[in-house]
Amino acid sequence: MFNGHPLPYFQPLIDTATGRIAGYEALARLRDEEGNVTSAGPLFTDPSVNPADLLELDRCIRRMALERFRDNPEGFLSLNISPLWVSQLTPDSPLPSLQLLEEVGLPPEQVVFEITELQGNIEQLRDVVKRYREAGIRIAIDDFGAGYSMLDRVLALEPDILKLDIQLFRKAASGTGNSGDFVRALALMAEKSGCWIIAEGVENEQELHFALECGARYVQGYLFARPEENFLPNDAVQAQFSQLRDHYVKEKLAERAQLAKLRRELAVLFSELRQWLSRGARPTDLPSPKAYPWLLRCFLCDAHGTQISPNYEWTGQQWRSDPRYLDHNWSWRPYFYQILAEAGEDSRVILSNRYRDATSNQYCLTSGLFIDDSRHLLLVDIDLSRL
Structure with missing residues (x-):
C-alpha cells in the first residue's frame, strides 16, 4: 500500500x-x-x-x-x-x-x-x-x-x-x-x-x-526537540527553557526602563506645552523638540475629544501648523478612554497601545493629559521608530 x-x-x-x-x-x-x-x-x-x-x-x-x-x-x-x-x-x-x-x-x-x-x-x-x-x-x-x-x-x-x-x-x-x-x-x-x-x-x-x-x-x-520515536524525561529541556525565559524577562525589563524614561521626558514636555498655552499658544513660541526626537505632533482637544487646535508638527527646521483636523472628534480612538479614566487636574500622563497611523503609515503611541480642570485634553503623538 x-x-x-x-x-x-x-x-x-x-x-x-x-x-x-x-x-x-x-x-x-x-x-x-x-x-x-x-x-x-x-x-x-x-x-x-x-x-x-x-x-x-x-x-x-x-x-x-x-x-x-x-x-x-x-x-x-x-x-x-x-x-x-x-x-x-x-x-x-x-x-x-x-x-x-x-x-x-x-x-x-x-x-x-x-x-x-x-x-x-x-x-x-x-x-x-x-x-x-x-x-x-x-x-x-x-x-x-x-x-x-x-x-x-x-x-x-x-x-x-x-x-x-x-x-x-x-x-x-x-x-x-x-x-x-x-x-x-x-x-x-x-x-x-x-x-x-x-x-x-x-x-x-x-x-x-x-x-x-x-x-x-x-x-x-x-x-527544544525534534520529533522522535521515543519519549523524553519531563524535565529534559527545563534548564534550557528557564535560561531562555530569563533572557526574555531581561528584555522586557529593559523595555520597561525605556518606557519609564519616555514617561519622564513626556512629563517635561507636557509642562513646557502647558506654559506655552498659558503664554498665548503662538506657534512660533512652541518649545524646541530637539530633546524629544520621537515627537511627531501635538494638538489640543476639548473634554469630549473634539480637536480645537491645528496639528503642530516639526519639519526639522520649524513648527508647521496643519488645520485639516480641526473639529475632528477622536473619542472613538481607544486611547481617549484610557486618558478619560485619569481625568482631573492632577491626572498622570497616559500612553496608548501601539498602533499604525493611517495618515503617515508610521507605528505610533499617543500620550495625553487633561488640563484646565479637565476642560481640555493635551495630546502628543510619538514616532515609535525614533525611540
Whole structure:
C-alpha cells in the first residue's frame, strides 16, 4: 500500500509556566527497508492516494501512538483528526476514536484531538466534537489565523486550544509587516474566549520570545526537540527553557526602563506645552523638540475629544501648523478612554497601545493629559521608530 512501515513519532510540547514537557503531538512516519524514516504527511494531501488507504494508515498510526503513550503516567497526547473523515460518519453512530481509546485503555483526559483542515460539514463536525468533549477529550484547532473560515470553526466548535498557523507565526516573530499585531490580536481573542495558545515551529530564541509575548501556554519546535520515536524525561529541556525565559524577562525589563524614561521626558514636555498655552499658544513660541526626537505632533482637544487646535508638527527646521483636523472628534480612538479614566487636574500622563497611523503609515503611541480642570485634553503623538 505504502512504501514503508507506519509508525508514530512524538514531538514534545513545553509548558511555558514550568519549562517541563506537558505533552506530545503524534506525527505519522514511514520507515523503509533500509531504516530511513520519512514523514507520511504529504500522503494526506495527495489526491492520487486512495482515501480508504489513508484512513487505514491514520487509524493504524493512531492506535500505535495511543498504545505507546498509555504507559506515560502524566501529560497529554495530541492527535490529528480530519474533519472530512468525521463528516463521513453517520449521525449517532459509534465514534471510532472513542472506541479506540476504550480498547487501548487510555483515559480521555490525557488526549487532545486536533482539528486539522477546513473541509467537512461544520454542523456534523460540531455534533461530533460535542461528543468528544462530553467524553473528556480536549479539542484543539490547528493553523489558527490561516483564513477567515477558521474563525467560523472557532465560533462553532468552541475549542480548548488554538494552534497558531506556523507560517503566520514565523512571519510575525520576524517582524514582517504588521503580522505581529495581527497575531497579538488573535492571541488576545484566544485569551478572552478561554483558549490556550500553542505556538509551533519555534526554532530560535526570537520566535520563543514572541510566543511568550503572545501568552502561549505551550511551545513546540526544533529549538527544544525534534520529533522522535521515543519519549523524553519531563524535565529534559527545563534548564534550557528557564535560561531562555530569563533572557526574555531581561528584555522586557529593559523595555520597561525605556518606557519609564519616555514617561519622564513626556512629563517635561507636557509642562513646557502647558506654559506655552498659558503664554498665548503662538506657534512660533512652541518649545524646541530637539530633546524629544520621537515627537511627531501635538494638538489640543476639548473634554469630549473634539480637536480645537491645528496639528503642530516639526519639519526639522520649524513648527508647521496643519488645520485639516480641526473639529475632528477622536473619542472613538481607544486611547481617549484610557486618558478619560485619569481625568482631573492632577491626572498622570497616559500612553496608548501601539498602533499604525493611517495618515503617515508610521507605528505610533499617543500620550495625553487633561488640563484646565479637565476642560481640555493635551495630546502628543510619538514616532515609535525614533525611540
